[in-house]
Structure formats: C-alpha cells, structure tokens
Amino acid sequence: MAEVVIQVEQLSKVYRLGTIGTGYLIQDLQRWWTTTVRKQQDPFFQLPGTHVSAGKSGQSQALWALQDLNFEVKRGEVWGIIGNNGAGKSTLLKIISRIIRPSHGIIRGKGKVSSLLEVGTGFHPELSGRENIFLSGYILGMSKREVQAKFDEIVAFSGVEHFLDTPVKRYSSGMYVRLAFAVAAHLEPDILIIDEVLAVGDAEFQKKCLGKMREVAHNQGRTILFVSHSMAAITSLCDHGLWLQQGQLKAQGTVGQVVNQYLVSTQQSNAKQSWNDPAQAPGNEHIRFKQVELIPQLVQPDAPLDIRTPLTVKFQFWNFTSDTVISTSMVLFSAGGECIFDVPSTATRFQAGIVSGECTIPGNFLNDGAYYISLYVIKDTTTSLFDYEHCLTFELEDYRGEIQWFGKWWGAVRPVFPFRLTQTEFSQLEARL
Template sequence: MSDVVIQVEQLSKVYRLGTIGTGFLLQDLQRWWTTTVRRQQDPFFQLPDNPQQASSQALWALRNINFEVRQGEVWGIIGNNGAGKSTLLKIISRIIRPSRGVVRGRGKVSSLLEVGTGFHPELSGRENIFLSGYILGMSKAEIRAKFDEIVAFSGVEAFLDTPVKRYSSGMYVRLAFAVAAHLEPDILIIDEVLAVGDADFQKKCLGKMREVARNEGRTILFVSHNLPAVKNLCDHGLWLQQGQVQASGDIAHVVNRYLVGAQHVQARQSWAQPAEAPGNDLIRFRQVELIPHLAQPEAPLDIRTPLTVKFQFWNFTDNILISTHLTLFSYDGECVFDVASVATVCQKGVVSGECTIPGNFLNDGAYYITLYVLKDTTTNLFDFEQCLSFELDDYRTGTQWYGKWWGAVRPQLPFQLTQTEMSLT
C-alpha cells in the first residue's frame, strides 16, 4: 500500500562466533579481497541454510522477521536483552547489512541508537550540537535556526560552553536527545533513550515524541524496557525473543503477552502422601496454592491483581493450639509484611488456611511467601520457606512519571485536592 513506509520481509541476521582470523596470512588476504573488494560471501565461513538450524559457528540475532509500518504509526519494540531489538534497528537504519531478507523504506530516516552519537568529549555542548546535528543529517543553517529550541529543550543552558566530558550522564543524554528530537525525518528510530533521565526529562521526551507522531504525522520506532512508557506512547508493538517475532499488533496485547511470558511464578505445590511432603513428625504440608483473581486468565499479574493463598497440612497431634504466619518477602530478602491467622484448637487430620492479599496494595517486583506453623502462638512446629513465588508488573494511569515507584507497598488510599480559594488577594 502507498502509506507503508517500512516493509520488512524474511529478515535474518547471523553473526560468526569464535576467532576472527583464519590463522593464515594468505587466507586472511583472500577473505579481505572476497568480502571487501568483490562483496561476495566469506569463503571460510559457510552461512547456515536454515535460521532454525543450530551451529557452533553462527549466532542468529534475527530469524525471518516480517512486519509493515505505515506512515504516522508509533511502534514499540520490546523483548529481553539479546532478543535482537538493537540489531533490527541498526539494519533498518542501514548501519549493518542483513544476512538474508530485505528492508524497504520510504522517506528520510534519523536514528538515535546510542546516547551522544557524534559527541566529542573534549568539545563543549555548543560545539557538539553542531557536530552531532550535522552527523545526524541537519545542515548548518537548520542547526542555527533550531539552536535556541535545542538548548531550551535540553535544560543545560548554564553548561553550554563546558566540555561534555564534565557532564553527568543525565545532562549528556538530555543534550543528545534534544538534538535528535529537533530533526525533521519521516522516520525516527530511538533505542533506549529513556534509560537515563529524571522525571522532567522523561516527560519532555515522551511529549516530544508524541507531538512529532500525532501532530506532524511522522513514524517512530521506539525500543525500551520501560513498558509503561511504551504503552503510553505506542499504538503498535513487536515482541522479539531470541531473534524471532513472538507477537505483533496492538501494543496492549503485545505487552500483555510479553509480561505473561516473562513472569516466573511458582503458583502451586501438592503432595499425595504425607511421607513425600515437606514437614516433620508434627506437621506435613499437603498443598500450597497461589490463586490470582484475573478478569482474563491470560492477563499478566500486576499491582492491581488480588492474590489468594490457600494451603492444607496434615496435623498429627490431637488438641493442639495452632496458628500460621504468612510472611511475604521481596526477592532481596526484605520482609514486606507478616500476618498471623487466628489461633485454633485442632485435632489430628487436615487443617486448611486461606488469606487474600488485596489488589492495589503491593508495589511491582518479585516476591516469595514463607508459611510458619506455630503451637500456642510461640513454638515453631514447621517453617515452609519460599513455598510460593510470584512477580507483579507495573500499571499506571494518569501520570507521566515512569521511573521506579518508591516503597515496598503501593496502596490506593483516599487522597484528593480541593480548590478552597480562587484568588491570592
């Protein structure tokens, strides 16, 4: 279609593993002549026939990637480290060549793949604006016309004549993005630009990208591990894993699938016979289970999700006063809370317990649960350590702050502002 600005078909990229040279000068010269001068395939490295085929000499960074981007669309590309995101952007930006497949593009492309592209540490911020802008495709006249806007956007006016080697990482990235943000490409490619920066910087970046996409009709490819920012900015998504497309389409659907695939949850353990179960001569656990309350079964666990912990254990003593403590820990070992059941007199048999952690209470992160069974509320009968584990992903609305939310808990409490006076006089 005429509005397709990027078309990727059967794109694959393979890298050679191991030593670079052959070990023989004559063969190294033959390789240089064949690959550099004649632009033919390396005679000493045979490209695997199939991207799915494993090889000790080859690493497939991308495997048979197919997608189309239309004018004015904003695509978020997500995935774990090493998934192939940066490789894909470098191929689209024509920095590296694909091993197989083709990329068709229409329009001027500008890329911000590394913070400070074209910056020289010994030059001042003022000089680097001209240097980086020229490298990114702007003319000297264009840079001069937009110089004041770039400086104002960066927020480093006071340090403009200071060598950038003395800048903090935050100042460096602000100036680098300010230059790239004032280009006028048809396609803007951005890789992890929000990895460094404070709240004000993130707000400016997202606002600027949203402005050029929606008001000026430009196309954006945006790579980030900051999923709330990706969902806020992008309309379409592409999830890469080990160089392959796992999902593409609507950004909310793609992010949900990625989160579900990335979560590590130990949600249930059970034992048929007491002899096989964890415990001792007094207590043995029959079952522990974590039940999330989800509107859709395929949805990921996030901070809104209520979680019910259910458990059963065999009690081998009559007339015993038993209580159970459910203790929640973060994965760095910090105790988030410890809640105790009502102490109950129990006979020999199976004892069941249940506790619900409400939604909108915990912060995002990874957690594990330990259950402590006590006699007379003081004497330990058995400690079932790290019996359940789960991860909660972030979820935000009504904010443009996408950094880590402080605190172990994140409750929704009644909190509102009211206009009490209309004038200061």
C-alpha cells in the same frame, strides 16, 4: 490506506564468533568486493542447512542476532520493540538505521531516518555542547541552516543552556542524553528511532521526552520505533508492539496484546505445589503440607500480574496431633529477603486431619517487584510446629495508568488511600504575578 515506510522481509543477521575473515586473502577480497562495492549478499554467509567450506582455522561458531524477521511499519505508527537483553532489539534498529548490513533478507525504507541508539550519539567529548549540536545535526542529516533554525528550541528542550559552552566530556550522563535527544527529536525526521535512552533521565526529562515523541507521532504524523524495558512507557506511547526473543519474532500486533504476552512469559512464578502422599510432602511428625497455591484474581485470564491484581493464598496441611491449638503466619518477603509483612491467622483448636487456610492480599497494595511467601505453623501461639520457607514465589509488574512518570516508585508497598486536593480559598495571586 497508510503508506508503508519500513518493510522487512526474511531479515537475518549472523555473527561469526572467534574468527575474523575467512582465513584466505582472496576470499576476504571477494567478500569485500561483493558486500561493500556491489552491495550484494555475503558469499560466505552460511544459512541453516547449507555447507560452506571453512577457512584455515575451521568453521567458526555462528551467533544468530536476528533470524527470519518479517513485518511492516506504516507512516505515522509508533512501534514499541520489547524483549530481554540479547534478544536482537538494538541489532534490528542498527540495520534499519543503515549502521550495519543484514546477513540475509531485504529491508526497504522511505524517508529520512534519525536514530538515537546510545547516549551522546555523534558527540565529540572535547567539543562544547554548542559545537556538538551542529556536529550531531550534520551527522544526522541536517544542513547548517536547519540546525541554526532549530538551535534555540534544541537548547531550551535540553535544559543545559548554562553549560552550552562547556566541553561535553564534563557533562553528566543525564546532561549528555538530554542534549542528544533534543537534537534527534528536533530534526523533523520521517522515521525516529530511539533505543533505551530514557533510562538515564530523571522524571522531568522522561515526561518531556514522551511528550515530544507523542507530538512528533500524533501531530506531525511521523513514524517512531521505540525500544525500552519500561512496559509502562511502551504502553503509554506506542500503538503497536514487536516482541523479539533470541533473535526471532515472537509476536507482533497491538501494543497491549504483545506486552501482556511478553510479561506473562517472563514473570517468574512458583504458584502451586501439591502432594498426595504425606510421606513425600514437606513437613515433620507434626505437620505435612498437602497443597499451597497462589491464585491471582485476574480480570482476563491472559493478563499479567501487576500491582492492581488481588492475590489469594490457599493452603492445606495434614495435622497429625489431636486437640491442638494451631495458628499460621503468612509472611511476605521481597526478593532480597526484606520482610514486607507478617499476617497471623486466628488460633483455633483442631483435631487430627486436614486443616485448610486462605488469605487474600488486596490489589493496589504492593509495589512492583519479585516476592516470595513463607508459611509458619505455630502451636499454642508460642511453639513452632513447622516452617515452610519459600513455598510460593511471584512477580508483580508496574502499572501507572494516566501517570506520565516512569521512574522507580518508592517504597515496599504502594497502597491507594483516599487522597484528594480541594480549592478552599480564592485569591488574586495569579493576577499579581
């Protein structure tokens, strides 16, 4: 059975907004002595349902960054921590890294921890890249001999060897994070903590970083905690997932299950509207819509919508005029209002009554992103009867499969066409090189 290297019990972190200190010097001294010297819980920490006297300025407003977290991480596991901005991900990593103390609860850890929580962690802008490698290494717990032993590997991985003696204040953000990650990744830590540092990297750097993290985790048996807003990167690298929402633990388990739950909860969708009374339905004296619905053809009911998912649009409307040639255009827009396509139906003669329509957008056609659909009902292919704008909205998540690049995929559409490479001629070029 694998050894537990991180154990979190009833972990909470609260911040007091608008007030620094308790309002009394004697209480501030007591707090400092209790929390800093004796390493005990803040005596003025207020748990829900308890009462603590307020200072001079009254009781301050409390912001719960984390609340009652409980989980265990075993040696060699790779955990992806996900959640919206402000969910408490970075606060949790800072507590595990011993940068800040929790307000309540217990956290136990075993082994050397290396953290990369922001671009250029531990760097001094006036020092060169060479000097900052040693400085950052010292801060992260390496000796001078260890840094020297790993120096060439760090420089080669970072790709900034031509700028090694240039002050890092002249580095781009990409160069900064390349060097910072290279130092952290070569420390041979027992626990490696990484917070959204791949966001500023290019495709080549992302591939190298993910490859290095896989090597550290799977080949060397080290533990990784990885925060990212790229669900493709999380699912590719991690085995376990932790979902935080407003400081609380929403879900934990296998990475696929947790990511699916998170995506389903965050996807903005207006997938169905229906009306029983024509007087209340959108339309006019010619047309009134009875129902519009977006039906995703999911392999599993709890799976999120992604670029592979076929989407069927079904609708019905009341037609109040007889012997009329009617067609409908289904127009798809991006969230920014860019028209992706306009698909017209065949023009058909209808009598008064209910008209039904259906159209399917195939999977592996649209790029990831947010979209909305508008339906336009047309008479005689020339005259507008009614325009139903913004009737359906949905959002598609990314999916990369075996592709190890996680930058933004170009284009409004992302079709899968037959496309292959074949060897048509053999030569001795490789031998000559």
